[in-house]
Amino acid sequence: MILKSGKEILEKAKQNGYAVGAFNFSNLEQLKAILLACEEMKSDVIVQTSPSAIKYMGIDVVVPMVESIAKNLSISVCLNLDHGKDFDLVKQCIDMGYTNVMIDASDLPFEQNVELTKKCVDYAHEHNVSVEAELGSLKGVEDEVVAKESVYTNPKLAKEFVEKTGVDSLAVSIGTSHGAYKFKGESHLDIERLKEIKSQIDIPFVLHGASSVSDELKSMFIASGGEIGNAKGVSNQNLIESIKNGICKVNVDTDLRIAFTTGIRECLKDKTIFNPRDYLLKGMDMIKEEVKRKVGILNMK
Numbered sequence: 001m002i003l004k005s006g007k008e009i010l011e012k013a014k015q016n017g018y019a020v021g022a023f024n025f026s027n028l029e030q031l032k033a034i035l036l037a038c039e040e041m042k043s044d045v046i047v048q049t050s051p052s053a054i055k056y057m058g059i060d061v062v063v064p065m066v067e068s069i070a071k072n073l074s075i076s077v078c079l080n081l082d083h084g085k086d087f088d089l090v091k092q093c094i095d096m097g098y099t100n101v102m103i104d105a106s107d108l109p110f111e112q113n114v115e116l117t118k119k120c121v122d123y124a125h126e127h128n129v130s131v132e133a134e135l136g137s138l139k140g141v142e143d144e145v146v147a148k149e150s151v152y153t154n155p156k157l158a159k160e161f162v163e164k165t166g167v168d169s170l171a172v173s174i175g176t177s178h179g180a181y182k183f184k185g186e187s188h189l190d191i192e193r194l195k196e197i198k199s200q201i202d203i204p205f206v207l208h209g210a211s212s213v214s215d216e217l218k219s220m221f222i223a224s225g226g227e228i229g230n231a232k233g234v235s236n237q238n239l240i241e242s243i244k245n246g247i248c249k250v251n252v253d254t255d256l257r258i259a260f261t262t263g264i265r266e267c268l269k270d271k272t273i274f275n276p277r278d279y280l281l282k283g284m285d286m287i288k289e290e291v292k293r294k295v296g297i298l299n300m301k
């Protein structure tokens with residue numbers, strides 16, 4: 001098998017106290033830039049597609065595209081469904097060759113979340129695919145996932161949830177949110193809550209909405225002609241602290257969207273350019289830099 005399961009990659013990270021970057025993509029350029037940057041860093045990677053990214057690319061395209069690049073790399077690559085909302089899509093992705101799936105039934109009542117998650121776990125495990133689920137929910141907008149308020153993960157319920165469903169990894173809600181505007185003031189995560197969850201459960205944890213929206217990235221975006229207001233992401237310090245306390249998968253989408261767009265817009269300032277490869281390559285270069293920066297932080301101890 002060319003692609004590795006999420007469980008295989010994340011258990012290794014858990015044993016060794018680092019986190020693996022899980023980067024979203026919607027096209028060949030983003031995917032290729034992510035994989036090549038991780039290969040340069042010799043760092044395992046999870047690439048993932050949201051349901052709307054699948055709709056955009058066509059599911060038939062996704063798996064062959066990832067496999068055909070991954071087969072020439074030395075690192076382990078996992079393909080994950082990000083925020084699958086129903087069994088049908090989860091099953092479809094598993095049948096197509098995804099090696100990890102997330103079932104996000106976090107907006108359902110607890111018992112229904114358990115029931116749907118367990119159904120996905122049973123099917124996935126029969127096919128050697130691992131499963132991520134979510135308990136508690138994050139504020140913000142991730143494609144079609146919209147939530148007004150965060151509900152932080154309850155440690156006791158989380159233990160019961162993991163025991164009843166047999167999930168391989170758990171997305172926890174400890175203060176991050178989806179999108180570019182995460183904090184009004186300083187970046188802050190509920191590390192005490194994470195410690196409590198970790199004391200109850202022995203599986204890898206996942207941090208969603210973990211983009212940094214760094215000042216450096218913001219100023220490059222603005223210099224290219226972009227507008228981003230008072231966007232604020234998760235500080236490196238918070239990321240490192242969360243990894244010390246059990247986060248093994250760090251989801252990043254916004255940062256790479258900003259990087260890609262910055263590279264392209266900067267390049268298109270030259271009004272004579274009309275070959276898409278010229279500006280797409282600049283976008284890819286920006287993604288590679290951002291991925292390498294991020295992977296460096298995730299491997300810090």
Ligand SMILES: [Zn+2]
Pocket residue numbers: 083142178208209251
């Ligand atoms: Zn998410």
